Amino acid sequence: MSVLVARPRITTSPSALFNRRERLQADYKWLIEQKKILSQNPKTLNKFVAVKDKKVMFVERDIERLVNAIIASGENPNMFAIDFISQHSACYLL
Numbered sequence: 001m002s003v004l005v006a007r008p009r010i011t012t013s014p015s016a017l018f019n020r021r022e023r024l025q026a027d028y029k030w031l032i033e034q035k036k037i038l039s040q041n042p043k044t045l046n047k048f049v050a051v052k053d054k055k056v057m058f059v060e061r062d063i064e065r066l067v068n069a070i071i072a073s074g075e076n077p078n079m080f081a082i083d084f085i086s087q088h089s090a091c092y093l094l
Helices: 013-041 063-072
Strands: 047-052 055-061 081-085
Touching: 013 047, 013 081, 047 063, 055 063, 063 081
Parallel strands: none
Antiparallel strands: 047 055, 047 081
């Protein structure tokens, strides 16, 4: 049996999407620049942080709790720069 699902229409203009992307990119840049300072703060050390408009908005030990806190506030998690703050540098294996 086939089911027809209506897709919502995308009403966001390309310029709004570009501006949103630029703001998110600026937040990630700010987060990278502030990582050393954030790693010295006991409130953010060894925790996930969510940054929006160059401000730390949410801090949680667990990524799932962080995302749930963002959603509970009525915000979209995709609009935040999210990273784990640690005193150790990351090592990625490919």
